[in-house]
Amino acid sequence: MSPSGAEVLRQIKSRIDEIDPAAAREQSSHGAVLVDVRETDEWSAGHVPGARHVPKSHLESRIEGAAPDRSVPVIVYCASGNRSAWAARTLIEDLGYEHVSSMTGGFTLWKDRGYEVEVPRSMTLEQRERYSRHILLPEVGMEGQQKLLDARVLLLGAGGLGSPTALYLAAAGVGTLGIVDDDVVDVSNLQRQVIHTTDRVGMPKVESAAMTVMALNPDVKVEQHRLRLGADNIMEILPNYDIVVDGLDNFPTRYLLNDASVRLRIPVVSAAILGFDGQLSVFKPYEGPCYRCLFPVPPPAELAPSCGANGVIGVLPGTMGLLQATEVIKLILDIGNPLIGRLLMYDALAATVTEVKVRRDPNCPICSRAPEEISDQEMGAFPDYDAFCAGAH
Amino acid sequence: MATIRIPPVLRASVGGVKEIQADGSSVGEILRVVVDSHPDTQSQLFSPDGQLNRYVNVYLNDEDVRVLDGLETAVGDHDTLVILPAMAGGAR
Numbered sequence: 001m002s003p004s005g006a007e008v009l010r011q012i013k014s015r016i017d018e019i020d021p022a023a024a025r026e027q028s029s030h031g032a033v034l035v036d037v038r039e040t041d042e043w044s045a046g047h048v049p050g051a052r053h054v055p056k057s058h059l060e061s062r063i064e065g066a067a068p069d070r071s072v073p074v075i076v077y078c079a080s081g082n083r084s085a086w087a088a089r090t091l092i093e094d095l096g097y098e099h100v101s102s103m104t105g106g107f108t109l110w111k112d113r114g115y116e117v118e119v120p121r122s123m124t125l126e127q128r129e130r131y132s133r134h135i136l137l138p139e140v141g142m143e144g145q146q147k148l149l150d151a152r153v154l155l156l157g158a159g160g161l162g163s164p165t166a167l168y169l170a171a172a173g174v175g176t177l178g179i180v181d182d183d184v185v186d187v188s189n190l191q192r193q194v195i196h197t198t199d200r201v202g203m204p205k206v207e208s209a210a211m212t213v214m215a216l217n218p219d220v221k222v223e224q225h226r227l228r229l230g231a232d233n234i235m236e237i238l239p240n241y242d243i244v245v246d247g248l249d250n251f252p253t254r255y256l257l258n259d260a261s262v263r264l265r266i267p268v269v270s271a272a273i274l275g276f277d278g279q280l281s282v283f284k285p286y287e288g289p290c291y292r293c294l295f296p297v298p299p300p301a302e303l304a305p306s307c308g309a310n311g312v313i314g315v316l317p318g319t320m321g322l323l324q325a326t327e328v329i330k331l332i333l334d335i336g337n338p339l340i341g342r343l344l345m346y347d348a349l350a351a352t353v354t355e356v357k358v359r360r361d362p363n364c365p366i367c368s369r370a371p372e373e374i375s376d377q378e379m380g381a382f383p384d385y386d387a388f389c390a391g392a393h
Numbered sequence: 394m395a396t397i398r399i400p401p402v403l404r405a406s407v408g409g410v411k412e413i414q415a416d417g418s419s420v421g422e423i424l425r426v427v428v429d430s431h432p433d434t435q436s437q438l439f440s441p442d443g444q445l446n447r448y449v450n451v452y453l454n455d456e457d458v459r460v461l462d463g464l465e466t467a468v469g470d471h472d473t474l475v476i477l478p479a480m481a482g483g484a485r
Contacts, residue, residue, distance in 0.1 A: 251479065272480040277401045279480055295479040299402075299448040345477070350411070354398070356452045356475060359460055 009082060016088045017101035021110045024075045024103045032073035032099075035066055037087045038107070040128075042079060044142075048110060049118040051077070053142070056087050063095065065138025070097050077103035077110070121146060127219065131173055139335045145173060149219065151332045154178040154241035156229060156257070158209040160317030161247030161271050161324060163195035168325040170213040170220045174332070177213060178223040178241055181205040192314035229253055231380055234260045243331055245324050246270040247317075251298035256380030258283065258291035263371045263379070269327045269339075271320040276313050276348040278320040281339055281358060282327050285367060288340035293361040316348055395423055397474045406433035420451060421464030423474060438476070450477045 003011070019027070028034045034051040036043055043053045052066035056078070067074050074097055078084040084102040091097040103110070111117055120142060123131070127145075134140040134148075151174050155162045158181040166177055183205050185196045193205075200208040206224035213222050225237060230253070238244065238260050246268050248254045254270075261268045267284040270291065283290050323344070330336045345354045362368055366378075394414040399407050407413060408431070415430075417423035424445075428435045440446050444464075451458045452475040458466045468474065 274401045274480055277480075279477075294450070295448055297447045299446075299479050343477070345475075347411070354455075354475060356450075356455045356477065357457065359457060 009085060012089045013085050013102075016085060016092065018081070018085070018104045019075065019101045020104055021113055021115060024077070024101075024110075025115060027073060027075060027101075032075050033067045035063070035074055035076050035087075036078070036107070037076055037083055038078050042107075044120055044122050046111075046117045046119045047107065048077065049116055056083050059087055059090055060095065062138065063091065063097075067097070070095070071099070073099040073101070075101050075103055078106045080106040080108055082106075123149075127173075130217070130219075134172070140333060144333045144335075147332055148173045148329070149175040151243070152176040152178070152241045153243050153245060153328055153332075154180065154238065155245045155247070156180050156253075157247040157249070158193070158195060158205040159183070159189065159247060159249070160192045160273065160312065161321040162209070162245070163193045164318045164321035165245050165247070165325045165328070166195055166209055166213060167216065168322060169328060170217045172325075172329060173217065173219055174328070175219065176221045176223060176241075178225060178237070179206050179209050180225040180227065180229050180237065181209075182226055182228045192312065192317050194318070229257070231256060231376075234379075235264075235376075238264055238266060241266065243328055244268045245328060247321070247324075252380060254291060255298065259366050259374060259379040261285060262290050262367045263374045265371060267331055269324045269331070271324050273312055273316050273320050275311060276316060278316055278346040278348070279343060280320055280323050280327075280346070281343040282331070284331075284338070284340045285371075289358045289360040290364060290367040292366050293364045294343070294358050296361070296365070313348060316346075319346065319348070394470060395468050395472050395474055397423065397427060398476060400476055400478055400480070402478055402480070403434060403437055403476065406437065407431045418467060419464065420453065420458050420466045420468055420474065423468055424451070424464070437478070448479050451475070452477065 034048055036047050036051045036053050037056040037059060039055055054062045054066050074091060076084040076087045081102060081104045084106060088100045088102040091100045131145045134145050135142055153169055153174050155166055155177060158166060158179050166179065169177060185200045185203050185205055185208050187201050189196060190198060195212045196208045204226050206226045210222040210224055213220050227233060234256060244261060244266055246257060257268065262285040265285045267282060269282050271278060271280045327339055330338050341358050343356050343358050366374060394416055397413050397415055399411055399413065413427065415423045415426040417426055424438060428438060438446060438449055445451060453461060453466055453468060454473055
């Protein structure tokens with residue numbers, strides 16, 4: 001006759017290491033990975049701070065996301081110490097983890113001891129469904145999704161670049177999207193500005209963008225700034241956001257944005273497009289170069305073709321805008337290698353990407369100084385600013 | 394022969410091509426060859442004093458020549474020079 005479940009559990013517990021919550025607490029402070037194998041609703045009601053959540057039903061497929069190195073000690077816990085014993089056996093005998101222990105008494109005893117407990121802000125059932133493909137990723141998870149929901153991103157323009165960026169950031173659940181644009185939807189925009197629709201021609205772009213975002217994801221709050229970004233308003237708007245997405249169409253504002261973002265230490269994910277070519281980089285103040293390190297002065301108007309009407313293949317702002325959205329999400333989640341100190345050049349016709357290094361300029365007129373030393377008068381200033389602006393619009 | 398990548402804003406000045414080949418042992422020599430064969434690029438690349446314009450960056454492969462030896466930077470036959478002027482097109 002096969003042994004009962006209780007008997008098998010006794011046998012397993014005799015083969016694995018079991019440790020008390022006090023020892024688990026001590027070992028986790030020295031680098032052991034705490035893994036919570038309970039169900040999602042139990043985890044959401046409270047868990048050990050710093051623990052990783054890998055439900056027992058997904059242990060085999062997801063443990064590597066939480067504990068990639070099999071030689072690092074792992075402490076498994078559940079509610080009372082039974083499910084964690086089964087899980088510990090799996091980790092040791094099936095998956096080859098070298099130092100695994102199960103916490104006796106589980107989370108219940110941990111709480112009874114008065115040890116610290118973290119209660120994650122809960123997501124609704126609908127949110128868990130909506131973001132389930134994010135939550136499944138070890139790099140995102142519930143914690144990362146909450147960071148996205150808490151994030152505040154400012155999009156400069158609801159045009160070619162801003163349209164795809166806004167759509168995907170909204171879909172991803174970035175909780176607050178500020179959109180700056182003083183323009184109205186024109187039929188000639190619709191070849192690339194996919195956030196707008198034919199029946200909204202003549203409507204302010206910020207309003208049209210807000211309608212599309214709300215229809216896509218009601219979790220997202222859209223802050224409409226129907227204005228042109230300038231020296232008179234930039235220091236009021238920017239401080240309300242964590243990251244700025246720059247799809248600006250002119251140099252004066254791009255320099256103004258650079259200087260303000262350095263002063264406020266806000267990263268800028270910047271892209272530019274022309275014809276079939278795009279450029280992309282991330283300017284994170286004081287961690288990498290700023291825009292002035294890359295280009296200390298703008299080109300003369302005749303070499304700045306954005307000043308006039310120029311063609312662009314409709315898919316290109318889609319490609320570049322989504323690369324921007326990707327960099328934004330990486331910055332929010334603090335994952336991967338953001339495009340700081342590097343510039344990508346995408347040639348759509350050749351289907352090639354070229355990358356060059358962008359160095360911080362130790363003599364940069366802006367980012368070589370402390371933020372508080374940058375004055376209002378200097379922001380956005382460069383030689384011949386007025387002459388340039390006259391040709392820019 | 395080194396390869397020179399021409400950015401969109403300069404392509405009209407070189408007959409519409411994206412890449413040209415030029416002989417030369419340094420960045421300066423190669424850019425001179427470009428300017429000699431395509432005079433319209435002169436004022437776009439160089440300031441009146443013969444220096445590279447500050448709104449144009451030139452990379453030897455992926456490194457800014459300004460952090461190497463500037464126009465004196467040695468260039469090999471299999472190297473690529475990337476010319477990168479500032480671009481601001483948000484496509485409103």
